[in-house]
Amino acid sequence: MTEHLVEIQNITFSRGERLIYDDISINIPKGKITAIMGPSGIGKTTMLRLIGGQLVPDKGDITFKGNSIPAMNRSTLYHNRKSMSMLFQSGALFTDMTVYDNVAFALREHTHLSESVIETLVLLKLETVGLRGAAQMMPSELSGGMARRAALARAIALDPELIMYDEPFAGQDPISMGVLVKLIKALSEALSVTSIVVTHDVNEVLNIADYVYILANKKVIGHGTAAQIKASDSALVQQFLQGQADGPVPFHYPADAIQAQILGAKQ
Amino acid sequence: MNWVIGLGASTLAKINGVGRAFLMLSGALIAVPQLKNVRLTIQQLYVVGVQSLLIIMVSGLFIGMVMALQGYTILVNYGAEGSLGPMVSLSLLRELGPVVTALLFAGRAGSALTAEIGLMKATEQLSSLEMMAVDPLRRVVAPRIWAGVIAMPMLALIFSAIGILGGHLVGVDWLGVDSGSYWSIMQATVEWDKDVVNGIIKSIVFAIVVTWIAIFKGYDAIPTSEGISLATTQTVVFSSLAVLGLDFVLTALMFGIN
Numbered sequence: 001m002t003e004h005l006v007e008i009q010n011i012t013f014s015r016g017e018r019l020i021y022d023d024i025s026i027n028i029p030k031g032k033i034t035a036i037m038g039p040s041g042i043g044k045t046t047m048l049r050l051i052g053g054q055l056v057p058d059k060g061d062i063t064f065k066g067n068s069i070p071a072m073n074r075s076t077l078y079h080n081r082k083s084m085s086m087l088f089q090s091g092a093l094f095t096d097m098t099v100y101d102n103v104a105f106a107l108r109e110h111t112h113l114s115e116s117v118i119e120t121l122v123l124l125k126l127e128t129v130g131l132r133g134a135a136q137m138m139p140s141e142l143s144g145g146m147a148r149r150a151a152l153a154r155a156i157a158l159d160p161e162l163i164m165y166d167e168p169f170a171g172q173d174p175i176s177m178g179v180l181v182k183l184i185k186a187l188s189e190a191l192s193v194t195s196i197v198v199t200h201d202v203n204e205v206l207n208i209a210d211y212v213y214i215l216a217n218k219k220v221i222g223h224g225t226a227a228q229i230k231a232s233d234s235a236l237v238q239q240f241l242q243g244q245a246d247g248p249v250p251f252h253y254p255a256d257a258i259q260a261q262i263l264g265a266k267q
Numbered sequence: 268m269n270w271v272i273g274l275g276a277s278t279l280a281k282i283n284g285v286g287r288a289f290l291m292l293s294g295a296l297i298a299v300p301q302l303k304n305v306r307l308t309i310q311q312l313y314v315v316g317v318q319s320l321l322i323i324m325v326s327g328l329f330i331g332m333v334m335a336l337q338g339y340t341i342l343v344n345y346g347a348e349g350s351l352g353p354m355v356s357l358s359l360l361r362e363l364g365p366v367v368t369a370l371l372f373a374g375r376a377g378s379a380l381t382a383e384i385g386l387m388k389a390t391e392q393l394s395s396l397e398m399m400a401v402d403p404l405r406r407v408v409a410p411r412i413w414a415g416v417i418a419m420p421m422l423a424l425i426f427s428a429i430g431i432l433g434g435h436l437v438g439v440d441w442l443g444v445d446s447g448s449y450w451s452i453m454q455a456t457v458e459w460d461k462d463v464v465n466g467i468i469k470s471i472v473f474a475i476v477v478t479w480i481a482i483f484k485g486y487d488a489i490p491t492s493e494g495i496s497l498a499t500t501q502t503v504v505f506s507s508l509a510v511l512g513l514d515f516v517l518t519a520l521m522f523g524i525n
Contacts, residue, residue: 049394052397052398054394054397054398078400078402079400081397081398081399081400082400084398085398085399086395086398088391088394088395089391090390090391092390092391092392092394092395093392094392095390095392105399105401106399106400106401109399109400109401110400
């Protein structure tokens, strides 16, 4: 039986009046790459924030290494966060620090290593993402792709067990995208780290994901290996995979009939 | 009845905001002091204190000069221009020093604090700190609060001192008031505890209020460009009003009731 690092059990979550998730369950196998896909606005980033304990579900439970995240007190949660890391969509690099200091940040905060050991570790992490030469640059001097790679180097600084990628390919040119796909795969294999990739870039992620969940309409509408997902007979899954404009997810946002609205306005 | 519902909802939202502001303050300040945070506080002292020095000194100089000029034209009619020293120094130490410094601080450092923290929130830097198991309240908020509270009373004292020198420049060097009477009557009139200490107390109260408003507005800002712009404006407006309102209360408590 596969061991799960993260288990999301029957969670329901709403923001104000708006229901985001309605009783959904997702298991993240240890040491594998799991993709969570779905249309924009479905709350994929919210899922990562729930796993990270930044949000608390209304119902249901989320466990990390068997321990319930919503039930953790602050210090236990912060202790557990040292074993997870998150690559934010914007990179979220600290703009007042160089790339080097960004990567060294967590090491300086959480370890008592000497500055020379930290230097070796930081340079190794930057070498992994190909940015050793950019160590002394400021985040504002980096291109979008480089910023995300720098953020990735920061995310792996403490050798986490879980890395959560929030839309890692969004807004990237084909070369940067290829580099990121390669890095995610390489990190997963080399460090045996568990990866959760939240994205709507179907082709890129299906090439590297070991398991895929597709979310839509507040539910999990399909899950399986990449091959199983591609062969799915669900119209919704196929609409998403093939990028069709209209289908079970309608092109039009719900509204009154256009005739009624236009004619009604004129009367 | 809709306006009743609206009034109730907005009152509840305001009370909720006050609650969040207190939670932020307690989360930031109730902690075991660490050497690392002392270093961060000193860095922030440079940003909010040292970098505000120029505007405080120039404003202090001009306000002292204007007060001497205005005071002289009135006092000279009664042959009382010798009292220019105490007039300038008491006005500065009791009122203008703490109040004008707080207003300038809100505009110069407060708005910068709000925008900085608001942008850190909008660019997910605060979230990323949380996910790196570093509490943004202790790492980002606390050093800025301490720096503001330490810097402002010092800035107010510098403001008053430069203002008194500005008064000397205009009153004594330009208009010909006797230098000896300017200083000696000032020395005889200004009381350490009643005037200087009360001014410092006022300044500390303003420092807490202005820094707290500025940081909370940034921390609680809606993370969009409009949200940050609104938060920055609110920081300057709310802290200015709070300073002026509190100044009346503090003056009544310190000088009004005998």
